[in-house]
Amino acid sequence: xxxxxxxxxxxxxxxxxxxxxxxxxxxxxxxxxxxxxxxxxxxxxxxxxxxxxxxxxxxxxxxxxxxxxxxxxxxxxxxxxxxxxxxxxxxxxxxxxxxxxxxxxxxxxxxxxxxxxxxxxxxxxxxxxxxxxxxxxxxxxxxxxxxxxxxxxxxxxxxxxxxxxxxxxxxxxxxxxxxxxxxxxxxxxxxxx
Amino acid sequence: xxxxxxxxxxxxxxxxxxxxxxxxxxxxxxxxxxxxxxxxxxxxxxxxxxxxxxxxxxxxxxxxxxxxxxxxxxxxxxxxxxxxxxxxxxxxxxxxxxxxxxxxxxxxxxxxxxxxxxxxxxxxxxxxxxxxxxxxxxxxxxxxxxxxxxxxxxxxxxxxxxxxxxxxxxxxxxxxxxxxxxxxxxxxxxxxxxxxxxxxxxxxxxxxxxxxxxxxxxxxxxxxxxxxxxxxxxxxxxxxxxxxxxxxxxxxxxxxxxxxxxxxxxxxxxxxxxxxxxxxxxxxxxxxxxxxxxxxxxxxxxxxxxxxxxxxxxxxxxxxxxxxxxxxxxxxxxxxxxxxxxxxxxxxxxxxxxxxxxxxxxxxxxxxxxxxxxxxxxxxxxxxxxxxxxxxxxxxxxxxxxxxxxxxxxxxxxxxxxxxxxxxxxxxxxxxxxxxxxxxxxxxxxxxxxxxxxxxxxxxxxxxxxxxxxxxxx
Numbered sequence: 001x002x003x004x005x006x007x008x009x010x011x012x013x014x015x016x017x018x019x020x021x022x023x024x025x026x027x028x029x030x031x032x033x034x035x036x037x038x039x040x041x042x043x044x045x046x047x048x049x050x051x052x053x054x055x056x057x058x059x060x061x062x063x064x065x066x067x068x069x070x071x072x073x074x075x076x077x078x079x080x081x082x083x084x085x086x087x088x089x090x091x092x093x094x095x096x097x098x099x100x101x102x103x104x105x106x107x108x109x110x111x112x113x114x115x116x117x118x119x120x121x122x123x124x125x126x127x128x129x130x131x132x133x134x135x136x137x138x139x140x141x142x143x144x145x146x147x148x149x150x151x152x153x154x155x156x157x158x159x160x161x162x163x164x165x166x167x168x169x170x171x172x173x174x175x176x177x178x179x180x181x182x183x184x185x186x187x188x189x190x191x192x193x
Numbered sequence: 194x195x196x197x198x199x200x201x202x203x204x205x206x207x208x209x210x211x212x213x214x215x216x217x218x219x220x221x222x223x224x225x226x227x228x229x230x231x232x233x234x235x236x237x238x239x240x241x242x243x244x245x246x247x248x249x250x251x252x253x254x255x256x257x258x259x260x261x262x263x264x265x266x267x268x269x270x271x272x273x274x275x276x277x278x279x280x281x282x283x284x285x286x287x288x289x290x291x292x293x294x295x296x297x298x299x300x301x302x303x304x305x306x307x308x309x310x311x312x313x314x315x316x317x318x319x320x321x322x323x324x325x326x327x328x329x330x331x332x333x334x335x336x337x338x339x340x341x342x343x344x345x346x347x348x349x350x351x352x353x354x355x356x357x358x359x360x361x362x363x364x365x366x367x368x369x370x371x372x373x374x375x376x377x378x379x380x381x382x383x384x385x386x387x388x389x390x391x392x393x394x395x396x397x398x399x400x401x402x403x404x405x406x407x408x409x410x411x412x413x414x415x416x417x418x419x420x421x422x423x424x425x426x427x428x429x430x431x432x433x434x435x436x437x438x439x440x441x442x443x444x445x446x447x448x449x450x451x452x453x454x455x456x457x458x459x460x461x462x463x464x465x466x467x468x469x470x471x472x473x474x475x476x477x478x479x480x481x482x483x484x485x486x487x488x489x490x491x492x493x494x495x496x497x498x499x500x501x502x503x504x505x506x507x508x509x510x511x512x513x514x515x516x517x518x519x520x521x522x523x524x525x526x527x528x529x530x531x532x533x534x535x536x537x538x539x540x541x542x543x544x545x546x547x548x549x550x551x552x553x554x555x556x557x558x559x560x561x562x563x564x565x566x567x568x569x570x571x572x573x574x575x576x577x578x579x580x581x582x583x584x585x586x587x588x589x590x591x592x593x594x595x596x597x598x599x600x601x602x603x604x605x606x607x608x609x610x611x612x613x614x615x616x617x618x619x620x621x622x623x624x625x626x627x628x629x630x631x632x633x634x635x636x637x638x639x640x641x642x643x644x645x646x647x648x649x650x651x652x653x654x655x656x657x658x659x660x661x662x663x664x665x666x667x
Contacts, residue, residue, distance in 0.1 A: 076436075076469035081481035091481040106465060110411040111434060118487045159468070176527070183446040185472045186479040189531045190508045191520045193477065 072163045072182050074127050078119050080184070082170035082177070084192040092123035093168040093177070095130045100166075105159045112154055113145050119158070128157040195231070196253050197267040197367050199345065200241045201375075202308070204401070207600070208262045210586040211404050212245070214602070215256045218407040223556030224604055225585035233272070235360045241308055242347070242365070244269075250370055257371030259431075261378070261400045267343060267367030276323050279364045283327060291327075294340045294368055299331035302338035308347040309356075320344060324366070341369035380462070381426065387461055388453045390421040390444060392501050394494055398590075398600075399427035405586065405602045406490035406560040408433045413468070415488045417475045417548065418503075420444055422455040422467070424492050429464040433490075438473040440504050440533065445470045475544050476505035476536065476621075485609060486554045495541050497564045498638045499596070503536030512628040537631045538564070540624045542577050547617040550581035551609045559603040565589070566596050566640050574599070581607045595641045 082090030125136045135153050137144075144150045167176040168184055175192070178185050200208045209230065217226040229246035236242055241264070247253045250268070257266040270291065271282030294301070303324065305317040312320075324344065331339070345365040381396040383389060394402070402424060408414060410432030416424050419437025421444060429435050437455075439445045448454020459466050473479050496503035510516045512534045521529050542563070549559040559582065565574045576584060582603040591597040624631055 072471070073469055076471065079481060079484055079487065080471075080479045083477055083479050091483075108411060108434075111413070114411065115413070115487070118484065120481075120483070178527075181446050183442070183470055183472055185442060185446075187440065187442075187472055187474055187531055188477060188506050189521045189526070189529055190506075190511055191518065193507045 072179055072184050073159050074124060074131070074161055075115065075119075075158045076184070077127050077163075077168065078124050078158075080168070080186065082168075082172065082175065083186075084170060084173060084175060084188060087170060087172045089172055090170055092120065092126065092171070094171055095127055095163065096167040096169055096176070097131055097163055098166040099164040100131050101162045101164045102160055103162055105155070107152070107155055109151055112151055112158070115158070116142065116145060116154070124157060128161060131161045131163065133157055133161055194248075194250075195244050195246050195269070196370065197269040197365055198243045198245045199264045199267070199306075200243070201262050201264050201373075202241045204262060204397075204588070204590065205239050206588040207401055207590075209243075210588055210602070211260055211262055211401055212256060214405050214407055214586070215259055216247070216252065218259075218404075218409060219252055219255045223407075223558075224606065225583065233363050233365075235363070237357045237359070239356050240347075240359070242345070242363075254371035258374060259404065260373045261375070261397060261404065263371075263373045265343060265372040266370045267365070268370060269365060269367040271367075272363060272365045274361055274363065276320075276364065279366060280323075280326055283366060295328055295330050297330040299340055300334035300338045301329060301331045301340045301342060302333065302335050303342040303344060306343055306345045308345070310348060312346075320346065343367060343369055377430065381430070383423070386423075386458060388421050388448050388455065388458050389423075392494065392496075393421050394423040394427075396423075396427070399424050400430070402492050402560050402600065403427040403431050403433075405600065406492050406558045408490060408492075412489035413487065414490045414492060415552070416493045417473075417478070417491070417545065418493045418495055419455070419470065421448075422458055422470075424494065425467060426458060426462065426464065428490075428492060429459065429467075430462070434465075435467040436469050436488075437467055438471050438475070438478075440472065440474050440506075442472045445472055474506045475503075475541065475548070476507075478544075478548055480552065485551050486557075488552050488557060489554055490558045490560065491545075491549045491553060492560045493545070494562045495538070495545060496536070497538045497541075497562075497598075498535075498636065499564065499641050502638070503538070503541050504533040505536040505540075506531055507534045507625070508532040509534040512625070534628070535632055537624075537634065538637060539631055539634060543617075543620060543624070546577055546579040546582065546603075549603070550579055550605065550613065553605045555605055555608065557605045559601075559605070561601055562598045563601050564596055564598050564637055566637070567591070567594070576601055579603070580613060581605055581609055593641070596637070 077093065077095065080091075080093060082093060084090065121140050122138075125138060128134070128136055133156065136157050137150075140150075162182060163179050164182050166179050168179060169176050198212070209228075213226045213228055216228060217223065220226070231244040231246075232238065232240065233242050233244070245266075247256075253266045257263045268290070270286045271279050271284075273279035273282050303321060305312070305320050321344070343366070345367075346362075347359060347364075348362045377400065378397050381400075383393055383396060386393070403414075406414065406428070408428045408431040412433045414425065414428040414433040414435050416422075416428075416435070416437045417439075419425060419439045420441075422437060425435040425437050437445070445455065448457070451457075455470060456466060471479075508519070509532065511519060511532075545561065546559070549557075553559065563576060576587060576599070578584070583606045584601060585604050586600075586602040588600045589597050590600070
């Protein structure tokens with residue numbers, strides 16, 4: 001087989017939900033593939049995966065081994081507050097979402113039941129609305145944990161919505177804690193300690 | 194029932210504690226578990242052979258299969274000083290315990306093990322022939338047997354095995370109930386892991402830490418000094434949900450590129466990704482004030498200033514008082530890189546205990562390494578204490594002539610009260626005000642690396658006063 005120099009190919013769109021099966025992505029490249037072999041680097045729709053496979057010109061649909069990078073989830077948001085010196089009420093942090101990604105995560109009912117009591121419900125509802133998910137009920141009680149439907153929604157909001165790029169904003173001072181590549185940077189400046 | 198437990202001859206202090214932690218895990222007990230142990234006649238406590246009393250065979254199997262340091266747990270069919278005694282013992286062992294495993298429709302395998310001496314294949318066969326009196330009716334299957342038997346011999350080989358000589362030879366024969374799966378150590382070995390840092394935790398030790406923390410599926414494990422994630426990987430292997438934080442944003446966010454970072458390490462082993470990674474300072478953690486009792490275990494290797502030093506926010510010049518309070522100009526805020534200051538070990542451990550006391554569930558476990566200087570004259574070292582915690586295990590691993598590290602396992606036994614929180618806050622301010630004093634107090638680096646003041650003549654004597662025979666410290 002003739003070896004071709006890798007050429008960067010932009011993937012314009014991929015449906016995240018249908019994309020993954022055991023970390024193998026089926027990318028339909030459409031026009032983007034053209035007739036050149038290339039290395040897919042990043043999906044410009046959601047900006048979250050990298051491939052190690054090479055494209056051939058024969059077909060535009062290829063399977064790739066990809067890296068799934070997970071981002072800040074709402075469970076993390078629910079646990080954190082602004083800890084700047086002098087701030088009395090740093091919770092909940094407001095979310096400035098520049099890029100939101102949804103990822104399928106294995107469902108674990110026991111974990112959800114365990115963590116339920118530790119979650120500030122109102123903050124979770126607000127945060128998931130900011131991220132574009134408004135299926136959560138405003139009021140909850142522990143008896144709802146018996147309902148599979150509720151658990152699925154809770155699971156989705158808590159673990160499957162990821163903030164990729166954006167910021168967490170202190171509700172009192174407006175200080176922004178940047179979130180880049182899904183990692184919130186909670187370190188304080190010298191004058192905030 | 195009493196079982197024969199044979200350990201691997203390494204990390205000696207970790208062996209029984211790992212065993213007892215796993216007993217607690219499978220019996221659903223949070224606190225310290227103390228089992229009944231007995232040594233074979235004439236054996237030194239560091240011997241790999243031990244008898245242990247366990248309520249059921251199922252528990253024995255679970256412990257052995259999950260453990261890292263148990264070579265095997267056996268139902269002992271007989272022991273003796275020589276083959277005549279062994280034969281007599283096996284013959285007098287009740288038939289109803291033996292016959293089900295000797296039936297015609299079974300498959301079996303017998304292995305010959307020795308301790309402290311290697312024997313040739315020919316000698317192994319000779320010993321197997323001596324077992325001819327046992328009525329094995331099944332078929333031999335070396336690769337995938339239904340029942341495994343083991344003949345273990347430990348001769349009076351002298352002191353060459355690193356242990357005080359065993360006065361009497363002892364031979365054991367038993368049926369294997371379970372054994373450690375050391376293959377996972379191959380799978381997770383550091384040299385084939387993609388993203389490594391200078392202090393990445395060795396895979397064997399990381400698994401031992403996870404076992405000490407009684408990690409199991411559905412539990413939430415946190416590492417406040419996550420680095421390259423080597424401890425969380427072990428926890429995730431055992432099914433835990435993981436969370437990590439680090440003050441160094443380069444390791445948690447960037448790694449060495451898109452295919453070489455913490456996420457890629459988890460992916461390499463097909464493990465579920467951490468629940469979250471964040472950049473945060475252990476000295477000023479970002480957790481909201483009402484949040485408590487969320488983590489089931491906190492496992493970490495705090496920076497103690499020998500191979501890697503800890504950092505905290507605040508700025509070194511600021512805390513030393515060299516410069517006055519500093520305000521970041523508004524136009525510089527968005528890309529400002531805050532300066533950090535050295536973080537003394539005492540303060541780091543204080544913060545860790547305070548965080549753990551607050552954030553662990555009742556019965557949750559804090560597992561971490563604590564460095565100890567190996568002074569000749571020092572008595573038993575003192576370890577950190579906290580009103581919420583009970584120290585259930587301490588296992589030493591010697592790192593150099595000067596110092597060793599001790600794996601501490603603490604169990605949360607009392608709730609985190611307002612009084613404790615207040616005391617912790619007062620202490621936090623004290624650390625901040627007397628930054629320099631605390632930094633000098635706990636300076637391990639100079640103690641470990643400063644030139645020795647011992648004269649060459651005297652050092653020979655000094656060496657011999659420290660126990661360092663191979664068995665104990667390998």
